[in-house]
Amino acid sequence: AQSVSQHNHHVILSEAASLELGCNYSYGGTVNLFWYVQYPGQHLQLLLKYFSGDPLVKGIKGFEAEFIKSKFSFNLRKPSVQWSDTAEYFCAVNAPGGSYIPTFGRGTSLIVHP
Amino acid sequence: DTGVSQDPRHKITKRGQNVTFRCDPISEHNRLYWYRQTLGQGPEFLTYFQNEAQLEKSRLLSDRFSAERPKGSFSTLEIQRTEQGDSAMYLCASSHRTDTQYFGPGTRLTVL
Numbered sequence: 001a002q003s004v005s006q007h008n009h010h011v012i013l014s015e016a017a018s019l020e021l022g023c024n025y026s027y028g029g030t031v032n033l034f035w036y037v038q039y040p041g042q043h044l045q046l047l048l049k050y051f052s053g054d055p056l057v058k059g060i061k062g063f064e065a066e067f068i069k070s071k072f073s074f075n076l077r078k079p080s081v082q083w084s085d086t087a088e089y090f091c092a093v094n095a096p097g098g099s100y101i102p103t104f105g106r107g108t109s110l111i112v113h114p
Numbered sequence: 115d116t117g118v119s120q121d122p123r124h125k126i127t128k129r130g131q132n133v134t135f136r137c138d139p140i141s142e143h144n145r146l147y148w149y150r151q152t153l154g155q156g157p158e159f160l161t162y163f164q165n166e167a168q169l170e171k172s173r174l175l176s177d178r179f180s181a182e183r184p185k186g187s188f189s190t191l192e193i194q195r196t197e198q199g200d201s202a203m204y205l206c207a208s209s210h211r212t213d214t215q216y217f218g219p220g221t222r223l224t225v226l
Contacts, residue, residue: 034214038132043118043206043217043219044217046215090156092159093124099162099169100209101147101170102159105156106156107154107155
């Protein structure tokens with residue numbers, strides 16, 4: 001069974017700071033990878049996903065993530081955060097060819113101070 | 115584009131009561147998923163349907179939980195004899211085949 005680890009549970013940044021949220025997964029085979037975001041009072045939304053191809057994936061709102069297969073990682077980055085990026089961020093992985101049910105990490109709470 | 119909707123958004127019940135939640139997926143999405151999320155955790159898979167067939171259930175889904183998706187459209191999740199440990203956010207998501215899942219706003223259950 002796959003598992004997902006998000007090492008940073010709480011991150012506090014000032015506006016314009018750079019962001020990197022860690023995500024590591026454990027699964028030996030091919031994976032699909034996702035980052036979801038949950039803004040305060042809103043539902044989970046997809047930020048970006050990786051299925052295959054270029055390991056550097058660009059998502060909405062200036063976010064990007066890099067899949068490093070050798071490190072089983074899919075870290076989320078943004079060069080300059082805004083106050084509106086304050087949210088919970090969840091990394092998820094599923095294994096194609098099976099039931100495609102994603103396993104989620106426990107999430108990282110990001111607070112951006114203006 | 116109407117997204118995934120869930121009803122009710124909040125439910126407060128007393129221990130031992132039965133509750134039922136409804137999820138309306140995005141039309142033409144053939145897969146529907148139920149998750150449970152507690153504070154400080156990511157969503158945990160409960161069960162999923164492909165069309166009207168319930169294909170997989172998590173060990174988290176005790177025999178007090180039952181889900182249906184008649185005619186492959188909306189779905190209901192029923193919890194019988196609720197316990198305080200059932201207090202959580204119950205999320206529904208839908209997808210077209212094996213593509214990205216789209217989540218609803220969730221139903222927050224509080225069991226007193």
